[in-house]
Amino acid sequence: MSIFPGETAELGQRLAKVAWQSILVVGICSLVVGVLALVWPAATLIVVGVLFGIYLLVSGVLQIVAAFGTHGSGAIRVLAFVSGALSILLGLLCFRGEMQSILLLGLWIGIGWLFRGVTEITASVADRDMPARGWQIFLGVLTALGGVVLIVSPLASVALLVLFGGIWLLVVGVVEIITAFRIRGAAKRFAAD
Numbered sequence: 001m002s003i004f005p006g007e008t009a010e011l012g013q014r015l016a017k018v019a020w021q022s023i024l025v026v027g028i029c030s031l032v033v034g035v036l037a038l039v040w041p042a043a044t045l046i047v048v049g050v051l052f053g054i055y056l057l058v059s060g061v062l063q064i065v066a067a068f069g070t071h072g073s074g075a076i077r078v079l080a081f082v083s084g085a086l087s088i089l090l091g092l093l094c095f096r097g098e099m100q101s102i103l104l105l106g107l108w109i110g111i112g113w114l115f116r117g118v119t120e121i122t123a124s125v126a127d128r129d130m131p132a133r134g135w136q137i138f139l140g141v142l143t144a145l146g147g148v149v150l151i152v153s154p155l156a157s158v159a160l161l162v163l164f165g166g167i168w169l170l171v172v173g174v175v176e177i178i179t180a181f182r183i184r185g186a187a188k189r190f191a192a193d
Contacts, residue, residue, distance in 0.1 A: 106154025117144025
């Protein structure tokens with residue numbers, strides 16, 4: 001229960017103002033990144049490749065630190081150390097050349113999609129009571145096929161992902177901007193009541 005009358009309404013108005021502004025900023029950022037990805041796809045691929053290399057280095061170091069700081073079994077610690085060392089090695093390979101980082105990124109995404117697709121298919125086939133089971137199997141097949149395509153042709157596939165990503169970011173940006181202004185309008189109507 002509110003101590004002060006109107007406190008709840010005022011708090012709601014402030015939250016609505018922050019919400020619509022935040023969504024607007026995210027929408028504008030999505031639009032900008034989408035346009036940049038579509039206008040300069042080669043540069044976008046290079047930036048993504050460098051960020052991927054940085055991610056691999058940082059995650060590798062953190063895995064090694066966790067391996068020494070974990071109170072788990074020796075086998076878990078060894079696996080964490082090996083995983084971290086491999087992550088650092090792959091991260092360093094990303095910095096040997098632009099194409100290597102893009103190639104590794106494509107393979108990384110492809111292997112991840114393949115595993116996810118196979119997991120979705122297996123879980124859906126095994127659980128006959130799963131809601132939307134057919135759709136889950138269909139999604140698993142599509143995800144696995146996408147993974148195979150990325151593994152077979154990683155450079156072209158990642159370039160295509162940048163194109164689709166750019167288009168997706170444009171759509172998301174427009175939807176977020178529209179949503180922001182609708183929230184703003186609703187907040188103004190609420191404040192007038």
